[in-house]
Amino acid sequence: MQGFIIMEENSLKIAVLSGKGGTGKTLLSVNMAATAKKAIYIDCDVEEPNGHLFFKPQNMMSEEISIKIPIADEKLCSGCRVCVDFCKFNALAYINNKLIVFDEVCHSCGGCVLLCPNRALSEEEKIIGKVQKGVSESVTVITGILNTGEASGVPIIKKLLKDLEGEKEIVFIDCPPGSACIVMESIKDADYCVLVAEPTLFGVHNLNMVLELVTLFKKPYGVVLNKCLESENPAEKFCIEKELIILGKIPFDLELGTLNSNALISARENKKYYEVFSSLLQLVMKEVEHETAINS
Amino acid sequence: MKIAIPVDDKSVETHICQSFGRTQYFLIYDTETKEKIFLDNRAAGSQGGAGIKAAQTVVDNNVNVLLTPRCGENAAGVIKAGNIKIYKTISESIQDNIQAYIDGKLSLLEDIHAGFHNHGGE
Structure with a gap:
């Protein structure tokens, strides 16, 4: 059970990423963090951080980054x-x-x-931006904010992740969209990557971009198919063809969409969604344990 | 008086390049000696800051005026610090623009754009 010991010593870091914006990275990382017993949520999408809008954290502290x-x-x-x-x-x-x-x-x-x-x-x-820290129920919410007009958010992400040293709680890293430097910096220390994909051909293209990235970084990963409809899902087809692990499917659901659009955390509002995200998290944890076991 | 123009090729028949920073060559034309020199733009393949580096080349060649269809703000900053005036070209033809400049028909480039900074642009 060496893998278990490793997890006890360091915090487990789960990065959520996707090839484009609006696929559901924040929906997934915010809601999974909300279902964990205790968690740290880090918003690395420093150009447009929005996780804090859902968590509405209290006791805010702020530190400037230069x-x-x-x-x-x-x-x-x-x-x-x-x-x-x-x-x-x-x-x-x-x-x-x-x-x-x-x-x-x-x-x-x-x-x-x-x-x-x-x-x-x-x-x-x-000074290029700041890091804000606050608490929302069982979740510590840390947000990186890059000032408008600055070239790179990498120094802010470095700071966000460096501050985690010594933490023991499970960490959810809400990544910026795409697969550029800033995303590489965000997933560098992640133990597991969750790739979020939309059910379109464009979604497949974007999924492939982040797939290449996590493969390059030799990170264990699984895919979550978001906005699933009854009709054919090109992203699912892609996953089956490439034999990728599908962690779960989130339906294209009016109620979920409404809650999310109102900046509410669905898992906290509705038992049904709590179950969706909680079981997703459990599956991720199982995958991580499995990965740690074969790598140790 | 020396004139610099971003151009696509090392020939007098070539066209004016639409990009200042990433042009392949600069034509340096001396109005007194009528001499034409083509310079390689070492900034053309730069990962970033091409305009700055291209402008450095132009300044280093003791040019008095730059004729270009467009220019980004960083490049324009360097060019202006080098006391070089920037005029806006009116066509793709090198000859026409040189003549227009000599005849005083070109106007100063006013619309300095914010730069494309790794986003390409047309």
């Missing part, structure tokens, strides 16, 4: 352009004997500061 941007000392700068040539993102230009820094293009790698032969560059803090 990144480091290079700043040049004109007196020390010799105009050698080592930094300009080094920057892969072209965040620096040297014009009229003056270094220009494009903050929003800079990825804060710090390379220019390290390489400057004249030590003319230093770093200054720039």
Whole structure:
């Protein structure tokens, strides 16, 4: 039972992701977290976090997140352009004997500061967003918020996930949509990935994108088919063909849609939905245990 | 006076490129010597910040004016810091635009766009 011991020592992290927005990542992660005895819900969709609208957390705490941007000392700068040539993102230009820094293009790698032969560059803090923490019944709700206009939410996600060290509760990571850097950062430490898919051809395409990502990251995963209708489901067909684990199906249901549109947590409002999400969570837990057992 | 123009190919018959930052080449035309030089735009394949790097190339070649159909705000920032004036092209033809500039028929590029930043754009 080594796998069990691993789970006791660290929090179990379940990431919920999908290839596009609006498939049901937040519906699923919010409701699964609400059915867990005790849980941490993390909204990594920092460009448009909305999980907090459902949880309406109390006792809010907020912490600003900043990144480091290079700043040049004109007196020390010799105009050698080592930094300009080094920057892969072209965040620096040297014009009229003056270094220009494009903050929003800079990825804060710090390379220019390290390489400057004249030590003319230093770093200054720039606030790009914040992390909010509050409580909603048995769930600790943590939200990452990226300020409008900022280039990358990765530093905020790093902070969100770093703060989890030492936590023992089950963690639900509500990922940003897609399969770009920001999603990679969100699932990096996840123990299990839940892929949410819509019953359309477009849904299949999006599912395939995140499928490639979790395969690349060698993460165990399962699929939840959302918005299921009576008619043919291309996403389900895709799962069967590829022999993917289907964790469950959520019906395209007016009542569920209404509750969700009113920013209510369906699992808390209606016993029927509690059962849906609770059994989904149990199935996920079983899969994780199975995965941990074969990997240990 | 030196004029820079983003162009698709290294030939006088080529067209003006619709993108400043990701143009393949820059034509540098000297109005006094009538000399034409084609420069590779090393920024064309950049992951990001192509406009900034392309603008650096233009500034480094001691150009006085830039003729372009469009220009993003970061690139325009660099170009303006280099005291280069940006004029809006009126057609795809290089000859027509150079002549129009010399005749004083081109107007300054006013609509600096916010940049496409990895989202492509047309």
